[in-house]
Amino acid sequence: MTDTIFALSSGAPPAGIAVIRVSGPQAGPALLALAHRLPPPRMASLNLLRDPRDGAPLDRALVLWLPGPATVSGEDMAELHCHGGRAVIAGVEAALGAMAGLRRAEPGEFTRRAFENGRMDLNAVEGLSDLLAAETQQQRRAALMMAEGHFSRRIDTWRHRLLDLSAMAEAALDFSDEDDVPDAQIEERIGAGIESLAEDVAAILSAPSAERLRDGVRVVLAGPPNAGKSTLLNALVGREAAIVSDIAGTTRDRIEAPAAIGGIAFLFTDTAGLRESTADSIEAIGIDRARAALEGADIILWLGPPQDTPRSDALLIGAQCDRVDHAGHPGLAVSARTGEGMENLVAALLRQARTLLPGEGEYALHARQREGAAALHRHLSAAGHTTDLLVLAEELRQARRAIDALTGRAGTEDMLDRLFSGFCIGK
Numbered sequence: 001m002t003d004t005i006f007a008l009s010s011g012a013p014p015a016g017i018a019v020i021r022v023s024g025p026q027a028g029p030a031l032l033a034l035a036h037r038l039p040p041p042r043m044a045s046l047n048l049l050r051d052p053r054d055g056a057p058l059d060r061a062l063v064l065w066l067p068g069p070a071t072v073s074g075e076d077m078a079e080l081h082c083h084g085g086r087a088v089i090a091g092v093e094a095a096l097g098a099m100a101g102l103r104r105a106e107p108g109e110f111t112r113r114a115f116e117n118g119r120m121d122l123n124a125v126e127g128l129s130d131l132l133a134a135e136t137q138q139q140r141r142a143a144l145m146m147a148e149g150h151f152s153r154r155i156d157t158w159r160h161r162l163l164d165l166s167a168m169a170e171a172a173l174d175f176s177d178e179d180d181v182p183d184a185q186i187e188e189r190i191g192a193g194i195e196s197l198a199e200d201v202a203a204i205l206s207a208p209s210a211e212r213l214r215d216g217v218r219v220v221l222a223g224p225p226n227a228g229k230s231t232l233l234n235a236l237v238g239r240e241a242a243i244v245s246d247i248a249g250t251t252r253d254r255i256e257a258p259a260a261i262g263g264i265a266f267l268f269t270d271t272a273g274l275r276e277s278t279a280d281s282i283e284a285i286g287i288d289r290a291r292a293a294l295e296g297a298d299i300i301l302w303l304g305p306p307q308d309t310p311r312s313d314a315l316l317i318g319a320q321c322d323r324v325d326h327a328g329h330p331g332l333a334v335s336a337r338t339g340e341g342m343e344n345l346v347a348a349l350l351r352q353a354r355t356l357l358p359g360e361g362e363y364a365l366h367a368r369q370r371e372g373a374a375a376l377h378r379h380l381s382a383a384g385h386t387t388d389l390l391v392l393a394e395e396l397r398q399a400r401r402a403i404d405a406l407t408g409r410a411g412t413e414d415m416l417d418r419l420f421s422g423f424c425i426g427k
């Protein structure tokens with residue numbers, strides 16, 4: 001029989017209220033033992049909780065009895081909304097822990113049970129994980145869509161369409177076994193069905209990256225030594241993240257500084273000034289790292305001569321415009337010292353960043369989801385391009401496997417362990 005688990009699901013004590021959740025077959029008996037009655041399902045009621053071992057009062061709490069399977073975990077659940085003091089929580093937890101069949105939950109164990117009981121698929125779990133980690137409003141919006149199952153439902157409709165197509169393909173195969181003339185109409189319908197499904201899957205592949213949304217849009221500041229990169233980075237993030245000096249070659253390693261601007265998470269990287277030759281071997285390593293950072297950049301702020309820009313889409317910055325004349329410069333004149341041009345620069349940054357991030361009502365996909373959708377698309381394309389019915393049926397089988405991997409029906413145990421252990425206890 002499954003263990004019944006319990007954990008403090010609200011924040012660190014002391015707090016106004018502490019929510020202790022219990023999930024599993026013993027949730028009902030545990031609640032009965034503490035509150036001496038089982039309240040009507042899904043109705044909040046105020047109860048004196050007593051320690052069943054000696055009858056001593058523990059706390060007066062709002063309790064909820066949530067019989068499964070229509071609960072978040074899919075199991076019977078109880079919720080105790082106690083006073084949020086440390087001793088209250090410790091007392092209630094000790095009483096629960098002393099009951100047969102009850103134990104403390106591991107990190108993410110409630111969610112894992114929800115997943116295993118089919119209440120959430122893997123995509124919704126990932127969305128929930130992002131939602132709990134969300135720090136900007138944009139991260140929250142995209143994570144909520146994923147957690148609410150918008151993407152999961154879309155995949156589910158793909159799965160049904162694929163099952164229909166597979167059934168038709170197997171039927172057409174049976175026909176050809178019997179040496180009958182295969183029904184040309186069926187094959188045409190299969191072909192059209194595969195094509196439209198492949199198109200829908202392809203549309204998802206261009207969704208923005210959830211990693212970028214979570215970790216921040218990577219903005220790399222680059223240019224020759226002493227161009228003013230460190231000063232500009234400090235001005236953008238609003239603190240002294242990088243050392244500023246008039247000695248050329250001051251920044252010798254990459255300095256990363258996260259900042260949220262306009263509700264968008266950015267990760268700014270200051271790099272060593274790029275110059276062709278340096279006698280300083282550490283600076284040379286820094287320059288190599290700067291070049292690597294440029295390759296991984298989503299947005300480049302180039303503070304050097306416009307003609308030397310490392311990428312054609314870089315934002316060209318005429319830096320230190322309070323003392324340098326940038327007449328004829330095609331980019332933005334900016335002075336990190338006086339603040340001139342900073343507003344324009346921030347507006348340009350936000351404009352570029354928005355093109356890389358999900359808009360209102362759009363998903364962001366994790367690498368795992370994108371790879372899964374790409375595998376699905378590959379098998380659908382292969383099925384759509386063959387004239388051999390046997391090959392087609394096999395590709396559709398592989399496509400079904402890709403969908404199962406995408407939803408977590410065919411997830412590997414270690415991948416699941418890793419995912420769930422990233423959650424906090426009580427979730």
Ligand SMILES: Nc1nc2c(ncn2[C@@H]2O[C@H](COP(=O)(O)OP(=O)(O)OP(=O)(O)O)[C@@H](O)[C@H]2O)c(=O)[nH]1
Pocket residue numbers: 224225226227228229230231232243244245246247248249250251252271272273274319320321322323334335336337338
């Ligand atoms: N007047 C003025 N001086 C600036 C401005 N930005 C930077 N400086 C000065 O220029 C010098 C170099 O600035 P840094 O920000 O260290 O330049 P860097 O590009 O990071 O230099 P490296 O680390 O050597 O690559 C410092 O003395 C700064 O005070 C600016 O907007 N106006």
